[in-house]
Amino acid sequence: MPKFVSVEEAAKLIPDGATVMFGGFMGCGSAHKFIDALSKTGVKDLTMICNDASMPGGPLGEEYYAVAKLVHNRQIKRLITSHVGLNPEVATQSMQEKTLEVLLVPQGSLVEMIRSGGAGLGGVLTPTGVGTLVEESPLCLGKQTINGRDYLLMQPLRADFAVIAGAKIDKAGNVWYKGTTSNFNVVMATAADTVIAEGEELVEIGSIAPEDVRTPSVFVDYVVEGGKY
């Protein structure tokens, strides 16, 4: 059974220097309330694994949307991601000030690297990135030819924490996602030592049909109620 805690209590779990996966894609499916709380704890030197660095200017007029807050607060020192083009602060911190290390990985490789980390596999062989700078990435372990086609061996990714978000979480900790919010949340829930799940709504057991559970409770360690965001 996961523990049900406040967002503030959950945010305090994350120490300086931790590696944290954040679900969400341009803020869609991000644990908004938890990230707000984390941005106020002052925790720093985080390695963030997230599809993107989100953006300033959220849909509800937020100055910094989702993980863009953590970048803006300079709480991230290393970022493993597929896209940072919509958050200009990443370029400032990484290219000009050189205070942020950015490792870019193709999106489809990133999700499988996380999946393999969570599924006990030794990495991913993917044709994506062959002949490109990805071959030189520290996350690329080499090249192999299988049946005449070249593949890159990408290392599995795990984290100390994964922070995921769903529209509904039941009292056992099962998660249901709405719309395009499942994105990276589903794989990240499998690939961290401690998983913190934010639900917009916490519901009774049985409210989510067993067939509709996308992240089973056994992956979830802490549940926080985000409320309607």
Added chain:
Amino acid sequence: MDRSQIKGFIAARVARELKDGDVVNLGIGLPTLVPNYLPEGVHVTLQAELGCVGVGVLTDENRDPLHVVDAGGSPSAVGPGGCFIDSSTSFGLIRGGHVDATILGGLEVDAEGSLSNWIIPGKKMPGMGGAMDLLVGAKNVIVAMEHTAKGKPKILNKCTLPYTAVHCVDLIITEMGVIKVTQAGLELVEINPEFTVEQVQAATEATLIISPDLKPMV
């Protein structure tokens, strides 16, 4: 043609490459105009790498920017018969060859069919997002872009910027013509009647093979 007319002209020509029933992924910018020009009777399933199969029409009623967005983070919608999937399934679909066509822009394309569009070293490093996977996985890769950038050719002998993927492009469609990537090189198969072959070649660094069956691009 002004720039918006050019974009419409290119998008309309791209639309004629799509077949009824195709699963199609559209890049940001110009490619998003393509569905407006689909010929009558051609219905395609739009796939968004964020995790939507069967992207629909966004209305005031279905708008839900916190839960349904496109790959650029803008509000999007699912259409009738569509569904939502997670990123692993979405990229499995892309890499696994289940996408019939991907349409995207490029900074540079070269005679070997390689494309660069994700990084300008030292200046811009937005990241590749899903582009590398799409180029490697889609059955048909169509680059839709303006022929030149500030008068400089974008269709080169060899890309100067880091590759997004190598030997991946099938067709290049610009306001000047339609160019097929072949083993022998780039073949001009259609030309916009507003231009001469010499003008198209002058705007292209790579040497074009002129199709013996060169058709007007309309």
